[in-house]
Amino acid sequence: MSKVRMTTAVPVLSVVAAGALLAGCSGSVSVGKSEPKVSADKLATTVSEQLAAQTGRPKPHITCPEDLTGKVGSSTRCKLTADDGSTLGVTVTVTSVKGSKVNFDIKADDKASPAAN
Structure with a gap:
């Protein structure tokens, strides 16, 4: 399984998604709060956007x-x-966390689950 590292700056959040199957990657978040927190919706949206940009496919x-x-x-x-x-x-x-910047890794499971019938 390959691992891709890439950092992208977005005003509130930076997340990176790897190739077509999300093999693995790293990213970071910058927020102005005393304890940084990335909302679930923003995290999902940014992962989707980054994956689409990385693969050239729809989100x-x-x-x-x-x-x-x-x-x-x-x-x-x-x-x-x-x-x-x-x-x-x-x-x-x-x-890691440095001030308001949160660094993180993204790792996809090795196998997809089939569609429910």
Whole structure:
């Protein structure tokens, strides 16, 4: 499985998504709060946008069930749902925090789950 590293700056959030199957990557978040936190909706939207930009394909449907807290070791599980209904789990884990910048890794599961019938 390949690993892609890339950092993208966005006013509130920077997230990176890797190739077509989200093999693995790193990203960062900059926020002005005392304890940085990335909302679940913003995280999902940005992962989707970055994946589309990386692959040149339409934005995939990404959902994240909770906010990502800017504390080393904190993580959340997101889900990518493909057009055929199959899903791929994605784990986002905070690796470091420097001031208002939160660095994290994104790692996709090795196998997708088939679409529900």
